[in-house]
Amino acid sequence: GAVVSQHPSRVICKSGTSVKIECRSLDFQATTMFWYRQFPKQSLMLMATSNEGSKATYEQGVEKDKFLINHASLTLSTLTVTSAHPEDSSFYICSARQNLPGGLGRDTQYFGPGTRLTVL
Amino acid sequence: KQEVTQIPAALSVPEGENLVLNCSFTDSAIYNLQWFRQDPGKGLTSLLLIQSSQREQTSGRLNASLDKSSGRSTLYIAASQPGDSATYLCAVTQGGSEKLVFGKGTKLTVNP
Numbered sequence: 001g002a003v004v005s006q007h008p009s010r011v012i013c014k015s016g017t018s019v020k021i022e023c024r025s026l027d028f029q030a031t032t033m034f035w036y037r038q039f040p041k042q043s044l045m046l047m048a049t050s051n052e053g054s055k056a057t058y059e060q061g062v063e064k065d066k067f068l069i070n071h072a073s074l075t076l077s078t079l080t081v082t083s084a085h086p087e088d089s090s091f092y093i094c095s096a097r098q099n100l101p102g103g104l105g106r107d108t109q110y111f112g113p114g115t116r117l118t119v120l
Numbered sequence: 121k122q123e124v125t126q127i128p129a130a131l132s133v134p135e136g137e138n139l140v141l142n143c144s145f146t147d148s149a150i151y152n153l154q155w156f157r158q159d160p161g162k163g164l165t166s167l168l169l170i171q172s173s174q175r176e177q178t179s180g181r182l183n184a185s186l187d188k189s190s191g192r193s194t195l196y197i198a199a200s201q202p203g204d205s206a207t208y209l210c211a212v213t214q215g216g217s218e219k220l221v222f223g224k225g226t227k228l229t230v231n232p
Contacts, residue, residue, distance in 0.1 A: 004163075006163075032218070034219075034220075041129075041224065042224060043124070043209075043222040043223060043224045043225070044164075044209070044211075044220075044222045045222075046219055046220065046221075049218070049219070091161075093163055093164070095164075097218070108166070108169070109166075109220065110166075111156075111163040111164040111165075111166075112163050113162055113163040114161070114162060114163045116161065
């Protein structure tokens with residue numbers, strides 16, 4: 001089955017530093033990847049849609065200069081939290097949509113295991 | 121703006137009991153609805169996907185129904201087991217969009 005990995009699984013950093021999170025589709029190609037943020041006891045909230053070879057599309061209220069997304073290949077998207085602050089502490093989850101002929105698979109997003117970010 | 125609500129927020133049942141989780145959404149113009157399972161500190165596992173034209177989907181002990189016109193879905197779990205303990209999330213894909221809108225989830229605990 002389609003597998004998505006995230007690295008690191010957990011990161012603790014000091015306020016003001018930048019943190020990069022990787023999202024990889026291990027056994028399939030993904031033109032589109034999604035980045036979500038989940039606060040405790042809250043819904044997953046879509047932050048941005050990452051498209052290979054083009055700029056990411058950010059949701060309303062998400063600062064594109066603070067959350068930098070790069071989708072340089074069909075199997076890798078990265079999210080960089082720049083100048084992180086304690087309020088950025090959260091669980092970040094990515095998902096990837098598999099490319100299949102004829103648009104098959106567009107319904108299915110495969111989710112990574114998540115990255116727990118703690119900013120001190 | 122689509123909003124997804126899940127009731128109850130938490131549920132505790134004894135092993136072997138049948139149970140129902142509820143999900144409601146405000147905009148009926150959806151493309152599909154999905155139920156996911158999330159274990160603590162983990163990612164999501166897709167359980168069932170119901171297209172907007174479908175009424176229900178079944179997988180093993182799980183059965184999900186969809187009433188698009190009333191904006192409701194239920195997830196029925198038969199003969200619950202301790203291994204079913206997790207948070208169950210409902211999400212809809214809006215028509216014409218690839219974005220998922222999630223509910224806050226129902227935390228299920230099945231006691232041995």
